[in-house]
Ligand code: ADP
């Protein structure tokens with residue numbers, strides 16, 4: 195008998211478990227699993243029941259089944275066209291019927307199973323014209339040597355874990371099994387009283403039952419408990435933040451009718467209903483001494499800048515200065531033009547200045563002096579704003595655009611420039627469903643802008659078969675000939691910007707040499723020093739086709755760009771694709787978003803087709819969240835939340851229960867002194883959100 199030496203701590207690397215080598219550890223890391231604790235806490239996202247073994251002759255297409263048979267053939271193969279490794283096999287059962295099996299990207303299967311082996315497989319039964327009855331990526335188990343020749347691990351109820359290439363749910367289940375004896379050591383962050391009030395399992399039981407439930411009910415209970423705890427930790431951190439914010443008063447900004455009238459008169463357009471609502475929300479907040487802490491969650495192009503400008507106007511009327519911080523210089527410059535256009539005519543004394551690091555030293559000195567003397571009412575800028583030398587006389591309002599690009603620390607530094615605590619308005623162009631926003635940004639109140647200004651032509655979105663890539667290039671050429679511009683986005687590679695930069699460079703060279711020989715191409719990626727300069731030349735029209743990695747995501751306006759061509763579209767998340775699409779269609783002309791995917795899975799194709807049908811970012815985000823909840827998300831994670839917790843948000847009442855509990859605990863124990871685990875966890879959360 196093998197002696198199993200278990201590592202003693204939950205914090206040990208997963209590699210310390212038997213049978214996990216460095217390769218598997220790397221694969222698990224892609225799923226966010228590095229320690230044994232992580233492995234235990236990552237519950238399966240679902241279960242599949244495969245039932246008792248069935249004769250092949252009575253299999254039904256489309257339903258999951260378990261089959262026992264003898265391996266007749268098994269061959270590893272390399273698919274040339276699709277560049278993937280296949281393992282093909284045939285099994286024959288006692289009745290003499292045969293079933294074909296195929297595994298994708300799991301070459302180890304051919305080493306583990308051999309001709310003549312008696313095996314059990316479990317999977318969905320498919321019927322195809324060429325290969326008859328078959329199963330793809332079935333679970334499998336060798337039965338030779340198994341006492342009663344009955345499958346022990348395959349068939350019946352089987353967990354479904356999130357996977358990356360090279361992993362199978364069954365292997366993960368085996369590793370989890372070897373780690374489960376340590377489940378008793380997991381610390382429970384949920385106070386006993388909360389657990390009792392909501393009939394929640396303790397963490398050890400939840401982990402054991404979540405990975406190996408006896409029935410559906412047990413699994414659901416386990417998930418509910420894990421989701422509750424995760425949301426509770428977040429909400430407790432938010433409750434703490436809200437309490438801290440309320441400690442430091444802001445200067446109230448009195449509402450003045452004539453200011454908003456004047457503001458509206460100076461705009462070249464009517465505010466949309468969503469914009470008006472957001473403005474009123476903010477005005478109401480700013481009238482109080484508890485500082486406003488509001489998140490403007492709006493779709494790309496919904497007109498958030500105008501809402502911020504309305505707030506600046508009101509602050510100015512109360513004699514208070516404002517600041518607007520954006521993540522890039524191009525955005526800051528775009529804001530400068532917009533805020534001036536929106537404000538300077540109606541409010542002649544309202545001076546708007548720019549502060550960015552590329553300005554000359556004397557220019558920056560001049561702007562700083564203007565801010566410090568109280569002469570200028572609004573300074574728009576980048577990170578340069580949070581430098582020590584920048585000061586204000588009476589900063590009453592701080593606005594941060596694309597807030598997810600900044601960390602809490604940077605936002606705090608900006609706030610610290612205020613008189614007391616300034617009112618705070620954060621803007622994000624990543625639409626998120628309301629419940630998710632409340633769960634993720636619970637320290638803020640929320641205004642949702644799910645309406646577009648009138649007169650936009652919807653972007654035509656199409657999934658293009660890679661064999662028809664030439665058609666996409668033709669469209670680019672045609673548009674450029676008509677004086678327009680285009681983006682070509684390169685695939686995301688393992689979330690590494692270095693690799694992405696290399697592949698974008700290669701694609702840029704290829705396009706220039708072989709495809710768009712006569713066009714002016716530009717290249718932009720995260721490793722480039724002069725990103726801003728490249729963007730500027732694109733804005734100026736000197737570059738006709740911009741080859742880019744995901745760095746172009748942030749809200750730059752190039753109204754002349756009409757084609758967004760995305761390579762490897764299946765590798766991006768829906769939200770990110772929607773962001774890319776938002777970069778075009780900003781002018782009146784028809785614009786296109788072309789999605790190319792080399793070898794998309796069925797789930798990926800479904801997601802892409804959603805994009806062709808839905809133009810509304812909020813609807814897309816809801817779909818994304820729903821699919822993720824069902825474990826179908828592909829592409830990178832957008833938010834720091836597990837799928838189990840995300841799925842639980844489908845029942846909105848859970849979140850409000852969690853919130854109440856977090857507030858109740860904080861009230862009875864300010865600072866969580868009597869709840870050390872919670873205290874440590876919330877501190878970690880707060881710190882985590884401050885690193886960016
Ligand atoms: P966001 O930052 O929310 O993506 P912007 O504030 O950049 O959107 O606005 C996008 C464009 O729409 C800008 O050119 C802006 O001037 C214009 N715009 C904003 N609100 C309206 C409106 N109510 N009617 C018409 N155009 C508007």
Ligand code: MG
Nearest residue numbers: 498499595749
């Ligand atoms: Mg914007």
